[in-house]
Amino acid sequence: MDSLGNPTRLRIYRMLVRAGIDGLPVGRLQQSLDIPGSTLSHHCKKLIEAGLVTQERHGTTLISRANYKAMNALIGYLVDECCADGRCDERQVPAKTEPGKHAE
Template identity: 45%
Template sequence: MTDGLAVQAFAALAQETRLAIYRRLVEAGPMGLPAGALAEALEVPAPTLSFHLAQLRGAGLITQRRSSRSLIYAVDVGRMTDVIAFLSDRCCSGQPELCLPSTRTRTDARPRRKAV
């Protein structure tokens, strides 16, 4: 993943409505959701939704497929993996274990709970 692609992915996620769209698609899982269902669920006018879907798609974060009259959108988990890897590799002071919260080293690294 190049810097340019990373910037595009961050830009796509840097907007409340788009983040909501993305998360709704995460909930929906691999089957995805048609544009209409998203528009209704998030109460966004169709042209506005279409604009944001195009942004997310341009960033490679979601995929589009047609099923009869509906266009169905779903998350591309692989791209999100790339984004997380980019942040971990390049943005954690060369110590990715400091930034990756769910590795097996986490409990070792974390200080014990303070006695109250």
């Protein structure tokens, strides 16, 4: 969660989420975000360490993509224990009846 706490990193991550399974080359991210490569690389590294992003080489370019499994786990981390210790108001609270929904 930590990893998405930085605005720049959140932007990167969202771009990758939007991009879908094809991902984006690092260079493309850099172009769109208009930040120095070193900064971008720094953030990518953090996202990778956090498991939220994966990378794959294709020749000289490096494709980054969001790790959807981790994204779902992250969401699950917030939601799954929802109301575990208290009452639930069904109208306000995410359904717990389909735990696999976001986790698979």
